[in-house]
Structure formats: C-alpha cells, structure tokens
Amino acid sequence: MKLPRAYRAALAAAVIVTLLPASPALADQPTPVSSPVVSGPIPGTVPGDRLAEAVEDTYPFFSTPDDLAASGYVEREFYLSGVADGWDQLGNQVATDVPYRTRIVVRRPAQDRNFNGTALVEWQNVTAGYDLDALWNGEAMMRAGYAWIGVSAQRVGVDQLRGWSPARYGALDVTGEGRFTADELSYDIFAQAAQAVRARGKDAPLARLGLRTVLAIGASQSAARMTVYYQSILPQVAPVFDGYAFIVGSAPTRVGPEPVFQVLSETDVRTPVRPSPDTDRFRRWEVAGGAHSGWRGQQYRAPISVRDLGTAPVYDCAQPPFSRVPVDHATAAAYDHLVRWVRTGVAPPTAPPLVFNADGTKARDSLGLALGGIRYSQVSVPTAVNTGDNAGQSFCFLFGSHQPFDEATLHGLYPSRAGYLARVALADLGNVRAGYLLPADARENLRAAVGSGVGG
Template structure:
C-alpha cells in the first residue's frame, strides 16, 4: 500500500512538472510603453480619416525576452510538428492599434496582423483588403512588426526597403529585433499585450484573432503547426494567400531561401486547437514560381476551412489603387474608375493589365467575418468547392487550372466576376517590375464576345450579374452589406457604359 502511495505521488508530481513545463512555454506579457506622442505611426492605414469613422490610432512599443523554437525531428508534410524552446534574446518592437473610440461600438474581437515585409517595409495587406468589414463590425485592429526586415531592414522584393529605424530614427531608434526565428514568440507576446496589456484603452477583447497575408501567412502556417500548441494565445487564425510550404521555426526562411528546408507542401496539423480560415487565390494555388498551395490542399474539418477564389491574383487593383482610399462611403464615380484595368505599377510597366477583379476584396471580408462568427458564436463557415485542376503526369509536375469557355477558372467560390464576366481574370501570366509575378492579368472581352454573352446588352448583363451575386451571398461567400455597392460598381463599369 505504501508503495502504491509512492507511485501515486510520483504520477502526481510528474503531471505537476508537465503542466509547469507547459506553462513555462506559454507566452509572456511583454513590457508595454506608449510610443512618442509626437508624430504618427509609420504604417499605411489609408488616406482617409479614421477619427471621422469613430476610431482611434495609437502605437505602443513592446519589449522583453523572446524565445526561438526548434522542431523535434524533421518538418513533415502532415504539419503534425512538435516544437521546443531553443534560445532567448532581448527584443523591442512596436504594435499599432486601431480601436473604436466608444466602448459600445466594440464587438469584442481584435484582429492582430503579422505585418508583411515582402516589399521591405511594414505593410498590412489584411487591413487593406478587409478594413471596411473591421470598421463597420466594430472590431479592433492591431498591426505587429514581427519580422526583422520591418524593423532593421534586410533582403526584400522592394530592394533596400524602408524599415522603421530608417524611416524615423528618432521615433524607432531604440527598437531591436534579434531575427526572424524569434518572430513567432513576438507574435505570441503581442497577442498577450492585446489580451492583458490594456493596449485597447478601456476596451477588453473577448476574442483575439491572428491574421497574416502572403509571406506572413507562410510563417503563420508554421506558427499554427508548431507554436500554437505551446503558446495557446489566439482564438482563431486567418491565413490569407499562403503558398505550399512552411519553414521550420529554427530556419524562419521561406522555402527556396538559403536557410529553408522542408516539404513543398505542408498541411495544417491534424489536431488544430482553434478554428483556422484559409483564403487562397489562383496565384497561391499554382505558385507562380513559388511552391503552390495545390501541394498543401487537404479536406476541411471541424476546425479548418479552405476557400479558393477563381479569377483572383495574389495582389490586385484593390490592394494597390483602391484600398488606401476606400472609407466605405466614397462616391461610386470616384471609386469605379480605380477598378479599370491598368498595366502601370510603381513606375514599372507590366506586360499586361494587372488583375482588376473585385472578388478578392469582397470574399476576403466575408472570410474574416466568417472566422469571427465561428470563434464568437460557434457558427461554422460554409464549405467551398475547390478550384478544378488538371491531372499531373508525374509527381514533379505542377497542375493547371481547368478553364471554362470564357477563359476563366472552373470550380472554387463562384462570384459574378467569373460567372457573368466581362474579362478573363487570372492569377498569373504577367511580368514587369519586382511584383509582376504576383499581380495576375485582366484581358477584357471584345465587343463581339460581350454581344455573344449578353445579347440584351447592359440590362442582360446586370440581370445575370445580380443572379450570380445573390447566389454568392446566399452561400455565405459575399456579405449582404456589400450587395448595393457591388451592383453599383457593375453598372458603372460595364464596357461601353
């Protein structure tokens, strides 16, 4: 009996040590200080007045000791990764907070974006694509300078770039980033700052979502597979426009980089802790020279939704020309011309006009809203059909999209821009400048093609457009609140008036 008590004591002690060890891996609350009052945060939030929309913009410096991680074993394609702490280093970075002025307007949800540094500067593509939904639904937004390039500078598609310490040395000169291997824990600590650090003023977040687009989405795939089981900070993840691979946390490099390793396609881990919404464009799926998401496709499950969008590119007209001016109430005669196809981008001439399909923007807002409802109320988002792909002859081949008679992709989330089209919209096929491989193409139909599709002219077009739009709204892939604007945009931009 005494021996049995000793065994029981040993088991209890082991469980206690195990729980204690797990707690030691959980995220810590960083030191939080307001940024200097003078000046504004260096982050493109748009050329519209957030104050007039009932929001406050604030910036905080967060600092402390960050932990890097390493995998136990090699990174596997199934995403069932087990990580452990590797090293520690001091850090100091910043977060930018956009929150409602009035507590009664706050929905209780904060969206925390891993800022994207592909262009050599902190950018918030999820803010740009989805700020309209964040603002009208009463979310708070927090942008996190998680990666070294955004703080200190380094290699990027944008060349030398504009890191914080170069953009404003007086404001950001005290920031220190020890390297991207520590970015995962920095994201965790930023989440803790939102949950427990009073960075939302008098507001208290009931639900905290992590978001990231492009390179950030690739890193967040690693975060979900390896770090989230330990950190347990976020209530849901919005992974937007990832490609196929994901780096091991110790390398913290995009696949194809000098320190990257691992399979070309990495799935979301089989036992997800919280809901994950993944949104994929054509560019992401096929890869456009990078590892395509097609190699990481997997069925939806009780905590995973994957939405694939035909006729979309990785970035498009809305990202470059519209999102920064779109306050939700701009007159249609000001907004509609910005959607017209153009081949000019940042001083470079593209081989073809870039993708001008509006669906990426509108579906992105629906995806974020769906994740929010999933986390807040347990309302599971609809499942979406996947884009149709050709069969591959050998394991090394890349599949192609299956196209319809009008040249647009079959399958995926159907929207009026591909089911009542006025152009062929693609996620690839362009060149020019550093971003040409990501911007896709728009090839407007000629008068003969439009007459064949819409023999009754504009009225015929709008009837078919509105029918497709209504179906997308019923399916849960476009928000009802956007219906009037979408109809007005279609009427304004029909070729020939």
C-alpha cells in the first residue's frame, strides 16, 4: 500500500526522531525565547462569507461549530509576528532572526471564574494539507475550564490559509520569504506562541485570565515535531512550557525537567518494544481498541470540512472504518494528570501495555479485541469489534475498524438489560478509580449504553 505523501513525511520525521542523539551539549546560557508582537483579535469571528474582500467579513479557518457561549467561552484569532530562529531536525541551529508572521486561534473562558488556570497550546496538525485542531475536545475542555490555543507553525498549513482567504491570511509567512521551506522556523514559532499566551492585558490572547500552567500538546505528525523540539532543541533554549502531551505519535527519550505524557491508540502500537520505560518524568498509556483517527473526530470535522473546504472526504476502507473507542477520554484524563504533575509533583498512574504474541503480533481475545492496555467499557463490555487496524485507500490504515455484533451474539453476551448496564457501569468505575477515566466521561459512556437498547 502506498502511503499518502503527507503521512510519509510524518513517518520520516518519526524515524529521524529515533536517530537523534540523547541531547546536544547544553549551552552555557540557554537562548531566550522571544516574545512576538500580538495583533488582534482579528475582526470577523462568525462563519460567513470567506470570499469577501474585507477581513471583517471573513472568519477563522475551521472555526469551531461548538456552542462556546453556552459554556461561557469565546473564540478569538490573533496574528503573531516577529523574528524566529531556525533549527533542523537534528537540533542544529541553521538560522537566526528570520522575520515571520502567523496566526493563533484561541478558545477560552470569557471570565476568569470559569478558567482552571491551564492553557493547552496545540501544534496544529497539517498532515491533511491544512491546519487541523486535532486535539480540540470541546465538551471535556470547556467542562474542565481549559483554554485551548491552536498554533499555525508549518508552511503547508499557512500556505493553505493564504489561498483560502487572501484577505485574512495573505500576509502570513513562516518561511522567511521562501528561504526556509522545511519548517525550520516552526519550533521557535511554537515556543513564541507560548510566550504570547503568557502575556496579560485586555487585548492579549488570554486577556486577564489567571494563567498558572502552559502545556504543549500535539498529535501524530505534530507530536513528532514536538519530539524533535523536546529532544534536541529544548536543551539549548529557555523553557516556555511546563509540561508536554504527545498524543498518537512519538515522544522523546531524553529525560528533562518538564514531565512528558504519551497517549497512544492501538493503531500506534506496532511493536512490543517500548522505546522508554515509565519514570518519574515520563508516562505512556496505550488504549485498547482505539484508533489513531477515530469516530468522534471524523464526526466533528465532517460538517466543518463541508463548510470550509466544500466537501467532506469519503473513504473506501477494507473494513468498516472508525473505531468507536474514545481515545479522547484518555487524553482528557491525561491533561488533568499532567497539570497535577507539574503543579504538585504527583505522577500519573501507570497503565498496562497492550499484549503481543511471541511472533510479534497483537494478542486478541476470541472476539478479536486486543488484550492489555487501558480498557474502556467499549472494549471490556463490547457491543462491537473495535480495533486500531484497517487498510485501503488514503488514510484508512489510521482509522481502525468498527464491526457491530449481530443480535444473536449480543443476546448471548447480555441476556438482560440490567446485567449489561451494570457491567458497563462497573467497568468504567474501575477506570475512574484507576485514574484512566474522568467521572463525567464515565457517565457519558453509561448514557450511551442506556440509549443503545442492548440487553432489552
């Protein structure tokens, strides 16, 4: 199977990560991270006519359709500009003080009383050819009171923005006017975005919210680029993030003062060899049955794709695509643990790894479900075979699969409705107690089970 070009680039980055030295020699004086000029909020925040000539008549690309106001949230967009240093993927500095201009998208509580004090700064993913807020989980983030900041750090995403709305984004450039097209500036731009988030003031990205903690988060290819940053660049520059979450992608092996949390779906665990063991600075969770890009994300993005791109992609996969196992439940719990880890030093719980057979294949039960790992009720009390595996065109291999049981199988597993619901509740109660699941998400799982009609 020929992999998509963008994903081949992501895999190449991940391979480079594995070849990186443990860390370059520490500089006597780490290079400080510059504070960029912040302009905004940019006029135009409600989706409307993006083709209009005036910036005021445009809106942020992939603006969320979530009802932010109902949760006391607002969405704002800002320009960031300044000069950035350039780095290659081996941690060598290749440029200094290169002018750039990009944007960040901010979704935050309107009032400080609704803010939990933590900003989640996401390196927006560009594997699909445009900026993707892969880790935005509106329900969980707004429920907890996080601020979310999406950073446009890479050329592919910025170039697409420039074409999508020249009025709004035509002046953006992260290549030094074409001199640095391999995203050499992206690492410093991402760090400078964190500096911008720390600013206070009426027109600052977080206004006057009481910020305490800034976490870097990234998924897939973005996790790979964050790995390069943490592994080989961060030892040479002043730290700006308090902790790091690497989601469905690689993570650094270097042990640094900032804690690292890695969350992987079943798709992402392809070998029994784990590069790094859990330590007092590193945690790795593996979610049984979960997919690199699962059902929830696809359902959320489909209408946005129609609105902003004119169509939503349709895939012809070897198996019915999109695992329903909620990997986002693991990331929601992980963020809370990471904040506690940073603020109090209390490390998150460890989790069992996925199990492999002697021949290197994943071990599965008689139903075809993966053994080991974090097991949410969708896996431990299954109504379908959810896996992290699939094949077919384009990105199918990232979607996992979902094959519902027939009625005979369901009746054999759950002859009574009460028994089925009790098993779901007990399974997720165990996950809550273990620290793998937030109580609100356990309630969501139970509500879905009640609505399923299984055991009736």
